[in-house]
Amino acid sequence: xxxxxxxxxxxxxxxxxxxxxxxxxxxxxxxxxxxxxxxxxxxxxxxxxxxxxxxxxxxxxxxxxxxxxxxxxxxxxxxxxxxxxxxxxxxxxxxxxxxxxxxxxxxxxxxxxxxxxxxxxxxxxxxxxxxxxxxxxxxxxxxxxxxxxxxxxxxxxxxxxxxxxxxxxxxxxxxxxxxxxxxxxxxxxxxxxxxxxxxxxxxxxxxxxxxxxxxxxxxxxxxxxxxxxxxxxxxxxxxxxxxxxxxxxxxxxxxxxxxxxxxxxxxxxxxxxxxxxxxxxxxxxxxxxxxxxxxxxxxxxxxxxxxxxxxxxxxxxxxxxxxxxxxxxxxxxxxxxxxxxxxxxxxxxxxxxxxxxxxxxxxxxxxxxxxxxxxxxxxxxxxxxxxxxxxxxxxxxxxxxxxxxxxxxxxxxxxxxxxxxxxxxxxxxxxxxxxxxxxxxxxxxxxxxxxxxxxxxxxxxxxxxxxxxxxxxxxxxxxxxxxxxxxxxxxxxxxxxxxxxxxxxxxxxxxxxxxxxxxxxxxxxxxxxxxxxxx
Numbered sequence: 001x002x003x004x005x006x007x008x009x010x011x012x013x014x015x016x017x018x019x020x021x022x023x024x025x026x027x028x029x030x031x032x033x034x035x036x037x038x039x040x041x042x043x044x045x046x047x048x049x050x051x052x053x054x055x056x057x058x059x060x061x062x063x064x065x066x067x068x069x070x071x072x073x074x075x076x077x078x079x080x081x082x083x084x085x086x087x088x089x090x091x092x093x094x095x096x097x098x099x100x101x102x103x104x105x106x107x108x109x110x111x112x113x114x115x116x117x118x119x120x121x122x123x124x125x126x127x128x129x130x131x132x133x134x135x136x137x138x139x140x141x142x143x144x145x146x147x148x149x150x151x152x153x154x155x156x157x158x159x160x161x162x163x164x165x166x167x168x169x170x171x172x173x174x175x176x177x178x179x180x181x182x183x184x185x186x187x188x189x190x191x192x193x194x195x196x197x198x199x200x201x202x203x204x205x206x207x208x209x210x211x212x213x214x215x216x217x218x219x220x221x222x223x224x225x226x227x228x229x230x231x232x233x234x235x236x237x238x239x240x241x242x243x244x245x246x247x248x249x250x251x252x253x254x255x256x257x258x259x260x261x262x263x264x265x266x267x268x269x270x271x272x273x274x275x276x277x278x279x280x281x282x283x284x285x286x287x288x289x290x291x292x293x294x295x296x297x298x299x300x301x302x303x304x305x306x307x308x309x310x311x312x313x314x315x316x317x318x319x320x321x322x323x324x325x326x327x328x329x330x331x332x333x334x335x336x337x338x339x340x341x342x343x344x345x346x347x348x349x350x351x352x353x354x355x356x357x358x359x360x361x362x363x364x365x366x367x368x369x370x371x372x373x374x375x376x377x378x379x380x381x382x383x384x385x386x387x388x389x390x391x392x393x394x395x396x397x398x399x400x401x402x403x404x405x406x407x408x409x410x411x412x413x414x415x416x417x418x419x420x421x422x423x424x425x426x427x428x429x430x431x432x433x434x435x436x437x438x439x440x441x442x443x444x445x446x447x448x449x450x451x452x453x454x455x456x457x458x459x460x461x462x463x464x465x466x467x468x469x470x471x472x473x474x475x476x477x478x479x480x481x482x483x484x485x486x487x488x489x490x491x492x493x494x495x496x497x498x499x500x501x502x503x504x505x506x507x508x509x510x511x512x513x514x515x516x517x518x519x520x521x522x523x524x525x526x527x528x529x530x531x532x533x534x535x
Contacts, residue, residue, distance in 0.1 A: 033471020195239020
């Protein structure tokens with residue numbers, strides 16, 4: 001490695017750390033400071049018991065009804081190991097600050113997705129650099145992908161789709177590096193990464209053979225790349241084996257059939273794929289074009305990306321099509337009680353690799369795309385995500401047997417009026433902070449709101465629906481005896497982390513006294529030296 005390439009590698013690493021700190025600070029400050037989904041509450045309870053008892057069981061009487069039976073009569077959540085395991089370090093850190101305080105623990109658990117979402121931003125930057133994009137452009141596009149797309153509101157929540165997206169994108173990145181370096185070890189690491197995604201959700205196993213295509217190098221015979229493809233597949237298979245072992249560990253069986261209860265209380269698994277596809281694409285209620293318009297530029301960049309890295313482009317397209325087709329076929333394709341089509345976050349993260357390769361736009365047009373994309377995410381982050389559904393008295397499975405619902409209803413269209421209503425409407429003084437079995441606990445997930453036939457018993461009587469969603473705002477508005485953390489100190493630490501990140505990025509992108517090419521540690525796939533700064 002030359003001195004210039006070593007310097008470029010150090011600058012890239014410094015810029016990636018800076019991006020991580022900035023995005024982590026932004027995501028954490030925009031998060032609700034509580035577990036904002038019942039899915040997250042299940043994962044938290046499993047993580048807490050794993051941490052305290054050594055077994056990820058569910059023993060909260062309120063949650064037992066949503067679990068399945070395992071060995072020794074224990075109850076377990078349908079969610080798999082990683083979503084629980086990655087929360088344990090955050091619970092342990094919370095105990096270092098305030099021992100065994102459930103409010104503080106749940107507050108800390110809510111930062112798992114912001115942390116991995118920030119890691120995804122740094123990874124995306126490194127991916128762009130590997131593809132020969134200048135450092136400043138790579139930083140800009142990484143920030144755009146992190147703040148002007150659906151990644152932001154999903155990462156700033158207890159939902160785990162951004163966690164899945166990180167490991168799938170990491171798998172594609174490592175497969176690409178393996179092809180450049182002709183490395184079996186790196187290919188294996190890429191396979192292990194998608195193996196982690198499979199441990200989250202076993203359906204990702206269908207994407208492993210597709211992303212493994214990235215292990216092949218341009219201009220190389222298929223026989224030479226086949227060994228890397230096999231190594232990648234072995235890593236993915238390891239993840240699938242660990243998923244089966246986790247099932248066996250809980251139930252004594254390698255596969256838990258229908259652990260989510262489809263077809264009993266829950267509607268059937270499969271729905272109308274035409275409804276799903278059109279709704280996820282263009283409906284005002286769930287269409288990705290409305291909730292994440294930057295996808296237009298990402299898709300437009302895939303063809304130019306193909307000229308530079310054909311196997312990568314083909315793999316991204318194949319994975320996106322297969323994943324989209326699968327999600328569209330589910331009866332619950334909309335992934336309710338959230339902001340936008342969160343199940344598509346996984347393929348959005350992969351498609352974002354094409355962003356820097358999109359045909360050049362006039363600055364004003366690009367600014368329009370970025371402004372609209374960012375504004376949509378800020379709308380989602382402004383208030384409780386599920387407010388629309390509760391305010392419209394939606395039943396638990398309200399979407400079942402209502403085809404093309406999202407062409408008639410839209411939480412995006414309703415959000416501006418919700419904000420105005422929050423600011424100016426007169427209402428009774430809310431009695432409790434949040435609905436559910438523990439209305440006095442601010443970080444427990446929202447669950448249920450009494451009589452759905454009487455709207456006057458709903459949203460107006462719970463503070464959580466009328467306070468701004470980011471935790472530093474709503475928490476600071478509460479009486480001091482209700483604040484379980486030092487709001488100013490924690491928010492200040494996060495702001496300071498973001499400032500350090502900004503300083504690192506400025507340092508890593510400033511002009512050097514002697515200007516020269518800033519090479520990447522490896523050649524581009526098209527064989528040319530890559531990566532001069534956009535000075």
